[in-house]
Structures are given as structure tokens and as C-alpha cells.
Amino acid sequence: MDRKKELIITAGGENISPANIESHLKEHPLIGQALAYGDGRPYPVAILTLDGEVAAGWARSRGIPVTDLAGLAGHPEVLAEVGAAVAAANERLARVQRVKRWRLLPAEWTAETEELTPSLKLKRRVVHAKYAGIIDELYRD
Structure with a gap:
């Protein structure tokens, strides 16, 4: 994919690298994958997934009953930790x-x-299409 497609141009005309945002988000061990979005929008949003192996151990070590990834993704302690991870990533971003x-x-x-591709690279267009509804929700007040 050419570099030009790797840029988000916000509604305000700012050029942003989604890969830069995503790498900061993925620094937290709980976050397995991240997609930053914001093309033609007022600000960036992110769709995140847990790292399945890390999340189960993290939850167990905190006494959170591990049912499955879906259960963990909705658990208040997990959401609070991911929220803290997003805040920490934001501290290092413009x-x-x-x-x-x-x-x-x-x-x-x-x-x-x-x-993901077989080499585990993010297929942006696939994620944009598959989660368009969620992306739209993130821009609703």
C-alpha cells in the first residue's frame, strides 16, 4: 500500500499517520490490535482488540474470572485499563x-x-468496511 493511503486527513485538514497512533496504542500489552480512523472527520477515533494471551493472564492475576475474550472486553476493570492505555498513548501524541x-x-x-494479512499486517479497508457502523457510532454525540 502506498504511503499516501497511510495518512488520515481530518476535517480540519490535518495530515495524521494512523500507524503512529496505532503503535502508541499497541505499546500496552493488553492491546493486541488497533486501528486509528479519522479521514474527513473532526478527530481520530480508534477500534481496539485485546491480546488474547495477555488478556487472560492479566485478568487471572487480578482475580477477574476469565470466561472468554468477549466477556473480558466488556469487563469494567479491563475497560478502565484500556482507557488508561489510550490516555497514556494520547500523552505522547500531538x-x-x-x-x-x-x-x-x-x-x-x-x-x-x-x-489481518497472512503476515499480520492490518487490512485497513477491510476493517473500515467491516466496522463502519462502529466508526460512525464513535462520531455520534
């Missing part, structure tokens, strides 16, 4: 790059579910 809203999905992204 104001226009900061993620204003995010959603944690109840499943991992894999090559089999088609969000």
Missing part, C-alpha cells in the same frame, strides 16, 4: 493526533477473520 473516542471489540483480529 493534540490533533489524540484519540477522542474508542471501542474495544469482543474478538481478536486474525488472517482467518480477514482483518
Whole structure:
């Protein structure tokens, strides 16, 4: 994919690298995958997934009963930790790059579910299409 497609141009005309935002978000061990979005929108938002292996151990170590990834993705302690991870990532980003809203999905992204290539790179267009409804929700007040 050419570099030009790797840029988000916000409604305010700011050019932002989604990969930069995503790498900051994925620094937290609980976050397995991240997609930053904001093309033609007023601010960036993110769709996140848990790291299945890390999340289960993290939850167990805190006495959170691990049912499945979907259960963990909705658990208040997990959501609070992911929220803290987003806040920490935002601290290291320029104001226009900061993620204003995010959603944690109840499943991992894999090559089999088609969000990732066989080499585990993000298929942006697939994620944009598959989660367009969630992206739109993130921009609703």
C-alpha cells in the first residue's frame, strides 16, 4: 500500500499517520490490535482488540474470572485499563493526533477473520468496511 493511503486527513485538514497512533496504542500489552480512523472527520477515533494471551493472564492475576475474550472486553476493570492505555498513548501524541473516542471489540483480529494479512499486517479497508457502523457510532454525540 502506498504511503499516501497511510495518512488520515481530518476535517480540519490535518495530515495524521494512523500507524503512529496505532503503535502508541499497541505499546500496552493488553492491546493486541488497533486501528486509528479519522479521514474527513473532526478527530481520530480508534477500534481496539485485546491480546488474547495477555488478556487472560492479566485478568487471572487480578482475580477477574476469565470466561472468554468477549466477556473480558466488556469487563469494567479491563475497560478502565484500556482507557488508561489510550490516555497514556494520547500523552505522547500531538493534540490533533489524540484519540477522542474508542471501542474495544469482543474478538481478536486474525488472517482467518480477514482483518489481518497472512503476515499480520492490518487490512485497513477491510476493517473500515467491516466496522463502519462502529466508526460512525464513535462520531455520534
